[in-house]
Amino acid sequence: MASVLTVNNQIASQLSPDLVAQDRLVLCDLDGCLVSEGRAYTDSASFLQSCGERLWLVSNNSSHCAADLSARLAEIGLTVPAKRILLAGEQTLAHLARLHPGARLALFASPAMEQEARRLGFALTGDRPDLVLLCRDTQLSLDRLNAVASLVQGGAAFWVSNTDTAHPGHAGQPIAETGALLAALRAMLTELKFESIGKPHPHLAALALSRTGVSASEAVFVGDNPDTDGAIARAIGTRFVLLRRTGAPE
Template sequence: MAHRDDIECWLTDMDGVLVHENDAIPGASEMLAGWEANGIPYLVLTNNSIFTARDLSARLRASGLSVPEERIWTSALATADFLKQQVPGGSAFVIGEAGILTALHDAGFVMTETNPDFVVVGETRTYSFEAITKAIRLINRGARFIITNPDATGPSVEGPLPATGAVAALITKATGREPYVVGKPNPMMFRSALNKIGAHSKKTGMIGDRMDTDIVAGIEAGLHTVLVLTGISDQREIAKYPFRPDEIVDSVADLLPTITGTIKTV
């Protein structure tokens, strides 16, 4: 087990770790600035496949956090990276928005409704019965079924919304085909992130707020795991699982200055 002082690279979740709604969590700005100032390789990870890295960089900037777009790794980017390895220059029928569409285009994929290599389902707020029906028929004809993330619901001001996992369940029921999930908790997303920054699992830490995605995937990828209590998980939630993170802290503020080399100011 690596000690925090031995960690040379960091991965961190976004929502619940760096931001809550549109507000920066205390300590997040100092942590990010410390990583940048000290040349510490890092990536901000998110299962959200709706937005591009540029969109998310702008969102974080509006919250007072400076994260260059090249420091953001989404489930959409991880999915495109995986599919490019599977079928270089392949084709896909996509249910999703700019995040996954842009990532696949940049990976050299062609979007088509005619005999695609893959049916890819990502996050969207405009699921259509017509598109879902088309996805079902294409999968039945042999297209491979991929989803960017398994989340069954997503947040909104009015309450939970059906998300990728819920739509995937509908398609699975109609086709009898289970999707391959690229995003968390699949440790593949972490491995692709490690490859992007040239990091080794034994020298990399993962900061997250969810036991069922961030922490379990971090453990399976061989990372030093840190759970913060500013998001989904609390002590009661932690007790439900048979595994434990390497560290549990109240927030990223409690990690300063150990992981940045900066002075704690929060």
């Protein structure tokens, strides 16, 4: 574990207010930490309450927008305002809209992401796009996979919301993520090049630091994946709490 944890970092089996009592900003992953497949862990609500406005969700979720996810979390007893939720899919769209306003975008994603892309002014198309963005597209058939490969091979700049291959299910079983779709593309296009600002890239965590004005030394990142959560904590210089849950949500 030496490569994952340094002197001030911790490993925990459950969420406890004591883990983050001294931190001004608590950056927390979602799947595997607070919820699993839409169900909250028993300690999640009390942890969120104890953190209050210090807590920001920093997730590689690329299926929802913050407002939609905030409402869904409220339905299972978890209160996190949309303004304190940073999601890889939504933030990638926002990032691309700043870099390429009004660009022609081939988007392989959920209906919520398509709606957000239109709101941001993208022209969604499958014909000669400037950009291709792959998110967690649960409808990605072989035909759609072939379409992604063709567009990328045709010269469109390729972006991926995140590179996670899976997130944990109720029993700890892997649930396919965007990175699994990316792996299929890599098998087809052996020299595939892409860009991503999802974890472990520091972009999402840096946004939280910027918007709160809190320094990295006063923050902590709580996550269950050392390859993404641990890496982003190291990248921005925050303490890391590795959460290793042993049970499923009730």
